[in-house]
Amino acid sequence: MGKVLKILPAQFFRTTAGNEPVREWFKELDREDRFIVGDAVCTVEYGWPVGMPVCRSLAGYKDLWEVRATITHGRIARVIFYVKNGEMILLHGFIKKTRKTPQSDLDIAVKRKKEHEKHG
Numbered sequence: 001m002g003k004v005l006k007i008l009p010a011q012f013f014r015t016t017a018g019n020e021p022v023r024e025w026f027k028e029l030d031r032e033d034r035f036i037v038g039d040a041v042c043t044v045e046y047g048w049p050v051g052m053p054v055c056r057s058l059a060g061y062k063d064l065w066e067v068r069a070t071i072t073h074g075r076i077a078r079v080i081f082y083v084k085n086g087e088m089i090l091l092h093g094f095i096k097k098t099r100k101t102p103q104s105d106l107d108i109a110v111k112r113k114k115e116h117e118k119h120g
Contacts, residue, residue, distance in 0.1 A: 008048035010041050010081075010088045013112050016119055021112075022079060025093040033071040037093070040069040041079060044088060058101070064091075064109060066101075080109040082116075089116055 012020040026034055043054050044067055058064040058080070065088075067079040076096040081088045092109040 004046065006045040008045055008083065008086065008088045010045050010090055013089050013091045013116055014120075015112075015115070022090040022093045029077075030072070033075075033077065036071050037067070037069045037077050037079065040067045041088075041090070048088075058106070061106065061110065064106075064113065071095075078105075080105070082113050084116070084120070089113075089120070091116070 012023045014020050026037065029037065040054055044050055047054075049055075053068060055065055055067055058066055063082045065081055065083070067081065069077045069079075071077045077093065078096050078101065079093045080091050082091065083089070091112040092105060094105050
């Protein structure tokens with residue numbers, strides 16, 4: 001059987017200083033949570049376009065999407081990304097503590113997207 005290729009390979013956003021904030025956030029998660037979030041990202045990579053409950057667009061934010069995962073202890077993790085040149089660029093990862101995504105998290109993703117578009 002042939003090798004299944006990723007439809008939308010994930011790439012970590014990299015700052016101009018060379019840091020990868022989402023990769024660093026992943027490393028801070030415990031092993032089980034890292035697996036759950038990684039599996040959700042993988043589902044998007046191989047199944048794009050994929051919808052709810054794993055992925056959805058962020059209303060009011062052009063070209064921003066979120067990977068959705070329920071991790072241990074009933075917590076909710078999100079990874080915000082956008083698509084450029086056939087890749088999903090992972091911009092920001094966080095544990096969601098309120099029903100609505102905090103504006104500060106959205107602002108981080110928008111800022112990183114602009115930086116990636118300029119330098120990436």
